[in-house]
Amino acid sequence: MFFTYLRRELRRRRKAALVVASGLALGIALVIVVNSVSSGMNRAQDKVLESLYGLGTDMTVTKAAAPPGEGETTRRPRFEFDAQDNDDTAEQARDLVMVQGFETLASSTVAQVGKQDGVGDAVGGLSVRVMKVNGQFRRGEAAPAQPRQGGPGGGTGGGGGGEVQGGGAAFDVDSYTVYGTDVTQQDLGPLTSSKITSGRTFKATEINAKVVVLDSAYAKEKSLGVGKTLTISKTPYQVIGIATADSGDAAANVYLPLTQAQSLAGAKDKVTTVYVQAKDSQQIDAVKQTIQKNISGTTVTTSADLADTVSGSLSTASDLASGVGKWLSILVLVAAFLVAGLLTSSAVSRRVREFGTLKALGWKSGRVTRQVAGEALANGLFGGALGIALGLAGAWLITTFSPTLTAQLGGGGGGAGGGRMFGAAQAGQGGPGATSRALDIALTAPVSLTTIGLAVALAVAGGLVAGGFGGWRASRLRPADALRRVE
Template sequence: MFFTYLRRELRRRRKAALVVASGLALGIALVIVVNSVSAGMTQAQGKVLESLYGLGTDMTVTKAAAPPGEGDTVRRPRFQFDAKDGDDDAEQSQDIVMVQGFETLAASTVAQVGKQDGVADAVGGLNVRVMKVNGKFKRGEFEQEPGQEGKPGGPAGGEVRGEVQGGGADFDVNSYSVYGTDVAHQGLGPLTSSKVTSGRTFKASETSAEVAVVDSAYAKEQKLSVGKALTISGTKFTIIGLATADSGDAAANVYLPLAQAQTLAEAKDKVTTVYVKATDSQQIDSVKATIQKNISGTTVTTSADLADTVSGSLSTASDLASGVGKWLSIVVLVAAFLVAGLLTSSAVSRRVREFGTLKALGWKSRRVTGQVAGEALVNGLIGGALGIGIGLAGAWAITAFSPTLTAQLAGGAGGADGGPRAVMGGGGPGGPAQSASEALDIALTAPVSLTTIGLAVALAVTGGLIAGGFGGWRASRLRPADALRRVE
């Protein structure tokens, strides 16, 4: 009887049911879209951090920045070329290999960090920048003015007028980033954010081997390939693999075994960054506090700290989604609930004769209330189904068009300020592709999780119950006498 009457009433009042369901559907669809966009923002931000930190890294440890006026003098690149007699056109070439941007830590710090409570793994890395200058000098030639040919020079013959023509210098400067990776522990660090697409990665036994993995974009630019040699400061490294960054921007141009990078940069037993993975992602803050307390002179930066420095359109869109978007969806949803409740209550007032007659026939108030609540709940479920459909369509459209957002990390290029950007050495190991003056382009997606779908269903049921509560309360107050007074 309940379902038969329910089906007949919903069919008889299709327009009213559609209005209530549509209002709920719009509110639920907006909630789905906002939640999916927020999830997409989180994923996009995660890609930015992974391109710098590496996959699975929860925090990094670097040496604390020295107060202004203290510490060693900033090292500046200095190129010196030998004069070669009798060969003016001789090629001149020199590499300067420097630790990137900030002070180093002793390699023993990696083991110290690994022993701290809450640390699952710790791996050291060395960020290095190579500046290569090559070219040649050309001596100019003295040319006499017209009419001066054959005129003897010197005090006796008088002054010979003319000028030096040609000559000068032609040098090419190439700067690129190098990351020294612990080949025996490749589970952490920036190299994990890239996938080897040609050749192979390092073997655990190649701790001191003269081999290199090169970023595919840099290899294309420099016409490098697997099997070719890359010469750095006189040492030839065989390219064993090409790596493509997952986010489109590589952490470094060249990856070398840690020992080789330390030798090139004259930083034996030194590292610039310790990459840390926590045993529990919910306890990262406590692990950070433990490391800072037990290992003095270090700066610990978590992925959350770095996320706070992300700027650009990604940050703006994220703020809109988490702020304006969520509040807007809440307001629309509340309005939809209220409208559904008021429409249901209004519909009950137009059915006074019907409900009064049913009571006169023996229906109890709770049965009438249940009937109204059932109708409202079905309206809510219909609205939920429509809302999920509209929300999924909206999320699919966002993913299909994939609007591009830019992300930029704050901090100076030198990394001397010790801020989060300095963790990667001021651009690096990311180098020019991730310098402070350039931004990362991230394609926005809008993934819809089962949790979001579950939330939509819960909202649909809630909306139906709220509307049913309004209508049921109104129906429970009706008396059979009200129906008799309306009989014409």
């Protein structure tokens, strides 16, 4: 009887039911879209952070470069060339390899960090910049002497010495970044944010091998491939693999075994960054405090700290989605619930004669209330289904068109091929020459089962709110009210 009456009333009052369901649907659809966009923003920020840290890294340990003391100056690149008098056409070339961005830490710091409570794994890396200058000097030539006219007695005097003409120098400067990776532990660090698309990665036995993995963009720019040779500071390295960054912007142009990078930079047994993975992702702040307390002079930067430094349209859109978007969706939902309740209550008022007659026939107030609440709940479920469909369509459109957002990161230094610094420097602690960079991230709007569950809960809640309004109004009706209505 309950469902028969329910079905008949919904069909008879389908226009009013559609209005109530549509209001709830719009509110629920907005909640789905906002939650999906927020989830997409979080994924986009995770991509940015992974491109700096690599997969699985929860924090980094570094040591900020000490400011120069009184009378000291910041070290600047200095190139010295030998004079070659016998051959002024010989090409001059020099490579300057220097540690980039930070004070170095002793390699023993990696093991010390790994022993701290809550640390699951720790691995060290060395960030290096290579500046290559090559070119040649050209010797100038003296111009022929010009005779002087009109001397005393009308004679022609001897000319003065000719000026030196021509000569000079022409040099090219190439700058790129190198990352020294611990080949025995490749599960942490920036290289994990790239996939090997050609060749192979390092073997655990290649601790001091003269082999390199190149970023795909840098390899394309320099026309290098697997099997070819890259020369760094007169040392030839065989290219064994090409890596493509997941985010489109690699952490470094060149990846070397850590020992080789230390040798090139004159930083034996030194690292610039310790990449840390916590045992429990919920205890990252506690692990950070433990490391800072027990290992003095270090700077611990978590992914949350780094996320605060992301600016640009990604940060702006994320703030809008988490702030304005969520509040807007809440307001729309509240308005939809109120409208649904008021419309249901108004519909009950127009059915005074009907409910009064049912009470006169023996219906209890509770039965009338349940009937009204059932109709409202059915409207809410229909509105929820419609809202889920609209929300999924909106999320699909956003994912399909994938608007591009820009993430502005401070503290890195770009070189040829788009090389970057990483680690704590990305959090605004960059060293000399640090500049900001922009990463382009495609926005998606993934819909999770949790979001769908939230939409269903809101649909039920909306129906119950509307049913509560209508049921309360219906419970106040008396059978005598029906007898006062004359059609």
